[in-house]
Amino acid sequence: MAEIHLKNLAHSYLPHPSGPSDYALKKIDHVWEDGKAYALLGPSGCGKSTLLNIISGLLTPSEGSVLFDGEDVTNLPTEKRHIAQVFQFPVVYDTMTVYDNLAFPLKNRGHDAKTIDQRVRDIAEMLEMTGELNKKARGLTADAKQKISLGRGLVRQNVSAILFDEPLTVIDPHLKWMLRMQLKALHKKTDRTMIYVTHDQTEALTFADKVVVMYEGDVVQMGTPQELFERPQHTFVGYFIGSPGMNVIPAHVEGNQAHIEGTTIQLNYGYKGMSGSNVEIGVRPEFTSLHEGGEGLPITIKRVEDVGRYKIVRADFFGREINITVPEGQPISERVNRVSFDPTRVNVYQGGWIVDGEAA
Amino acid sequence: MDKPFNNKAWFLVLPVVILVAFSAVIPLMTVVNYSVQDTFGNNAFFWVGTEWFQEMITSERFHNSLIRQFMFTGIILAIEIPLGIFVALNMPKKGWGVPVSLVLMSLPLLVPWNVVGTIWQVFGREDIGLLGAALNGMGIDYNYTQNIFDAWATIIAMDVWHWTSLVALLCYAGLASIPEAYYQAAKIDGASRWATFRYIELPKMQRVLLIAFLLRFMDSFMIYTEPLVVTGGGPGNSTTLLSIDLVKMAIGQFDLGPAAAFSIIYFLIILLISWALYTIMTNYDKGESK
Numbered sequence: 022m023a024e025i026h027l028k029n030l031a032h033s034y035l036p037h038p039s040g041p042s043d044y045a046l047k048k049i050d051h052v053w054e055d056g057k058a059y060a061l062l063g064p065s066g067c068g069k070s071t072l073l074n075i076i077s078g079l080l081t082p083s084e085g086s087v088l089f090d091g092e093d094v095t096n097l098p099t100e101k102r103h104i105a106q107v108f109q110f111p112v113v114y115d116t117m118t119v120y121d122n123l124a125f126p127l128k129n130r131g132h133d134a135k136t137i138d139q140r141v142r143d144i145a146e147m148l149e150m151t152g153e154l155n156k157k158a159r160g161l162t163a164d165a166k167q168k169i170s171l172g173r174g175l176v177r178q179n180v181s182a183i184l185f186d187e188p189l190t191v192i193d194p195h196l197k198w199m200l201r202m203q204l205k206a207l208h209k210k211t212d213r214t215m216i217y218v219t220h221d222q223t224e225a226l227t228f229a230d231k232v233v234v235m236y237e238g239d240v241v242q243m244g245t246p247q248e249l250f251e252r253p254q255h256t257f258v259g260y261f262i263g264s265p266g267m268n269v270i271p272a273h274v275e276g277n278q279a280h281i282e283g284t285t286i287q288l289n290y291g292y293k294g295m296s297g298s299n300v301e302i303g304v305r306p307e308f309t310s311l312h313e314g315g316e317g318l319p320i321t322i323k324r325v326e327d328v329g330r331y332k333i334v335r336a337d338f339f340g341r342e343i344n345i346t347v348p349e350g351q352p353i354s355e356r357v358n359r360v361s362f363d364p365t366r367v368n369v370y371q372g373g374w375i376v377d378g379e380a381a
Numbered sequence: 382m383d384k385p386f387n388n389k390a391w392f393l394v395l396p397v398v399i400l401v402a403f404s405a406v407i408p409l410m411t412v413v414n415y416s417v418q419d420t421f422g423n424n425a426f427f428w429v430g431t432e433w434f435q436e437m438i439t440s441e442r443f444h445n446s447l448i449r450q451f452m453f454t455g456i457i458l459a460i461e462i463p464l465g466i467f468v469a470l471n472m473p474k475k476g477w478g479v480p481v482s483l484v485l486m487s488l489p490l491l492v493p494w495n496v497v498g499t500i501w502q503v504f505g506r507e508d509i510g511l512l513g514a515a516l517n518g519m520g521i522d523y524n525y526t527q528n529i530f531d532a533w534a535t536i537i538a539m540d541v542w543h544w545t546s547l548v549a550l551l552c553y554a555g556l557a558s559i560p561e562a563y564y565q566a567a568k569i570d571g572a573s574r575w576a577t578f579r580y581i582e583l584p585k586m587q588r589v590l591l592i593a594f595l596l597r598f599m600d601s602f603m604i605y606t607e608p609l610v611v612t613g614g615g616p617g618n619s620t621t622l623l624s625i626d627l628v629k630m631a632i633g634q635f636d637l638g639p640a641a642a643f644s645i646i647y648f649l650i651i652l653l654i655s656w657a658l659y660t661i662m663t664n665y666d667k668g669e670s671k
Contacts, residue, residue, distance in 0.1 A: 079565060099568045106569050108562040114580045125580075129571040173570055 023090040023103075023181035023214060025053040025076065030085035032071055038083070045071045047238045048084070053231075055090075058208045058215045060229035062222060064261070068238040069218050070186065076216065077184050078102045089181050105174020106184040110191060111166030113158040119145070120154040123172050130177075140176045147210060148172050148203075164196045171204075175211060182214040189224060201227060222262050234258045250305070252368060254375050259303045259368075265333060265344040268309070272302045274369055277378070282339050284318050289364045290378025301370045306333065306344040308366035313354060317361035318343070325353060336360060416641035433642035443643065445618070446626040447650075453622055454601045457540045461597060462590065464541065465548025470582070472553050486546040498610025501539040505611070525612060529619040536608045536620055540601065548593045555589035556582060588662075595658045602651055623647055 032046040041047060046068045053059055061069040074080035076087060078099035086095040094102050114122050123141045132140075145151045148168045153161070158169060167188055174183045185204075189197045205228055208215050219225050225232050226246040233243045234257070242254040253259035259267030272279040274295040277288045279302050288302075311334065320336040320343060327349075334345040334353065338360075345360055347353060369376045416433055418426040437443050472482050492500070507513040507524050516523040525535040559581065567577045605624040608614070614621035614629070621629070627647065631640035 077565075077569070099565070100571050104569065106565065108566065110560060110562060112560075112562050112566040114584075116580065116584045125572070125576075126570040129573065129576060170566070173566075 024055045025182060025214065025216075026088040026091070027051045027053070027072075027076075028086045028088060030075065030082050030087065032075060032080070032082045032084070041238075044238050046075070046082075049240050050085075051233075051240065051243060053214065053216070055214055056212045057230045058205075058217065058228060060217045060219060060225035060232045061235060062219060062225040062232050062261070063235035064220055067235040069235050071238075072235070073184055073186055073216065073218050076182070077104055077106050103177070103179050103181045104184060105171075105177065105180050105182075106186065107167060107170045107174065107188045109187045111163055111170055113161070113166045113169050115157075115159040117158055118155055119150060119158055119161070119169060122158050122169050123154075123176055126173050126177050140178070144172050144176045147175070147207065162196075164192050164200050167192065167200065168203075171207070175207070175213070180213060182216055185215065185217040185219075187219055188217075189219075189221075204228060222264075226262070234261065236261075251366075252375065253303065256301060256303055256370050256373050259305070263305060263307075265306055265346075267303045267305050268343050269301050269303045269370070270338070270341065270343070271298070272300055272369075274300050274302070279367075279369070281318060286316075286318070286362060286367075287364050288367055288369065288378065290369075290380060292369055292376060292378045295369070295371060295376070297371070299372045303368045303370055304362045304366055306346040308363040309343075309345045309360050310363075311345060311347065311353065311357045312359040312361060313356045315359055315361075317359035319358060320360050322353070322357060412641045412644050414641075415637045416645055419638050429638070433638045434646070437639055437642045437646055440639075442626070443646075446621055446623050449619075449621065450602060450623040453537070453540075453604070454598060456537055457544070457601050458594065458597055460537070460541050461545045461548050462594060465545050465593065466552050466586070466590075468545065468549040469552035469556055470578070472549070474557075483550070486550055489543050489546050492543070494606035495610055497539060497543050498607040501535060501542075501607070502611045505535045527616055529616060532612045532616060532620050536611055539607055539611065540604070543607070544597060544600070548597065551589040551593045552586050555586035559585045591658070591662050595655065595662070598658070599651060599655060602654075 027049055029048060029050050030046070031044055031048040033044045035043050038044055061072060063069045071080065075082045078094070078097060078101075081096065086093050088094065089102070114125060117125065120141055123144055124137050127137045127140060141154075142151070145154055148171070150165070150168060150172070153165070158166065161169070170188075171183070174180055189200060192200055201224060204215075208228075215228075217225070217228050226249075229246070231243060231245060232249055234241050234249065234255075236255070236257045242249060242258045244252075244254075249258055249262050253262065253267060256267070256269045259269060270281055272281045274280075274288070274292050276293075277291045279286050279288055281302070286302075318338055320338045323335045323337050323342075325347075326333040326335070329349070331349055332347045332353070334347055336343045336345060343360060369378060417428060417430060419429045419432075420426045468486075472486075473479050489497075504510045505513045505523075505525050507517050513523055513525070522528075523531050525531040563581050563585075564577065567581055572580070603624055604622060605628070608620050608622060609625055612620045614625045618626075624647075627640060627643050630636050630643060
């Protein structure tokens with residue numbers, strides 16, 4: 022168990038990186054608290070696997086250092102770091118039984134038979150696999166194998182962190198859900214620091230206390246699921262999280278007003294010196310409402326998708342799509358032609374990054 | 382189920398039946414035919430029943446050849462399988478070394494049997510051979526035509542040189558199929574090099590190893606050309622393996638009856654052991670899919 026400090030960390034696979042684009046992981050400095058569950062979320066190639074491999078020790082960063090509880094482990098090999106990892110494809114020792122699989126990391130470290138037996142049985146209990154201890158690992162289903170991989174990490178008492186590298190990729194959808202719940206429960210029970218890499222926002226948001234969103238080698242935001250939802254620090258976080266993602270519309274912002282294609286909308290805060298063409302406003306579909314005439318942006322509804330609990334309205338605004346969610350049961354009139362935003366929920370972005378306004 | 386029944390369909394099988402008959406069944410039957418008959422010349426044969434089989438099974442000559450054969454096969458398997466695994470583990474996994482080592486390893490497999498025999502026959506000669514002359518020059522008394530131990534060492538070294546590559550290449554293919562995550566997991570679990578081999582590499586190589594074992598068993602059990610070219614079965618009968626003995630009996634002494642019985646017993650032994658190995662393999666596959 023440990024606090025993980027990523028100190029001025031950056032990594033480039035090139036020997037002499039010349040610009041920011043040469044870095045697979047751009048400079049970050051974060052402290053990850055002990056016992057919390059973190060999710061690294063981002064599309065393929067965003068640098069999340071690079072970061073995970075640096076933490077696990079499979080990769081040595083080209084700049085900066087990794088500290089576990091203040092101790093520099095940057096140059097320590099994987100086996101000396103007290104970490105456990107669950108891989109994308111289940112790794113089990115085929116010829117061993119479930120029991121021997123779980124006992125393997127302890128045997129390798131020379132623990133005595135009694136301690137091993139005790140630990141293995143405790144962990145099997147926790148994983149609800151006590152009945153399968155004497156089965157060969159080879160014949161088990163993919164989700165059971167993933168549980169064993171996790172169990173091999175949990176049996177070791179001095180594990181600083183457990184890393185998950187997209188562990189649910191090969192699991193059937195209905196088992197995915199169950200296993201995710203079990204992981205969450207296990208995290209509560211064991212209090213280990215867990216780091217979970219995924220490109221699936223549902224997995225990240227349900228599993229983690231804090232989600233680290235990565236984009237093109239940069240950590241664009243680290244926050245609770247709620248923060249990511251309400252105040253995305255970067256338009257990328259807005260698009261990437263939520264279904265559908267945040268509406269991002271180029272605007273001209275002056276004081277507490279935004280001018281969009283000849284329409285003016287009110288903002289909750291005042292903004293100064295917002296010139297240039299890279300200013301946008303972002304508002305989530307959940308904080309929009311439809312009207313017949315009156316104020317708001319003029320739109321034409323293209324189609325309505327009913328996804329069960331709510332409806333998604335895809336509307337056209339000067340060739341740009343705006344998504345609006347409408348609660349189930351609320352009728353959508355054919356004469357609807359305006360959309361308005363909840364002013365407290367509108368964020369302003371410049372060059373992709375959020376701008377904090379002043380109370381107007 | 383209502384299946385259409387048409388006897389004309391048999392004609393479709395006829396070409397295969399004829400082909401197999403001429404290529405396998407008829408030649409085999411002539412051997413069976415010889416094995417139960419005897420002759421005093423003039424092409425007049427008479428029935429002797431299982432007499433030749435009884436004679437062969439109790440014959441000391443056959444026993445000795447069989448023992449030598451099992452010794453030879455046993456020794457080369459005991460060397461080639463572990464050595465092949467060892468070589469495969471140490472072959473480069475990426476870079477320019479991969480094609481280079483693959484080509485070098487394949488070379489011995491491409492040399493014809495009698496050429497391999499000739500190479501070693503010359504290589505081991507104590508007067509002009511590089512190996513033989515060098516050993517004698519160092520004061521080691523080495524002569525494969527007179528010393529039984531030297532003769533055995535030479536034909537075993539030759540077989541190891543010729544065929545270890547096959548085992549190594551098969552194992553290499555098995556190793557290449559292990560995902561990197563297994564090695565990373567083993568590192569994280571603190572596994573030693575030996576434990577990694579024992580619990581990851583060996584189980585993943587099991588299938589290819591069984592195939593390598595079966596191939597090397599069958600091939601070495603039938604070996605003929607190479608030891609014949611090198612030692613001719615000598616000194617004395619010390620390197621007379623089953624096939625060499627069989628040819629001596631059939632062509633040299635022209636004892637067709639006993640030789641025919643010999644062939645059939647020889648054939649049955651190979652069939653039996655191959656069947657046993659095949660059964661182990663298929664059972665292993667079933668265990669895998671469970």
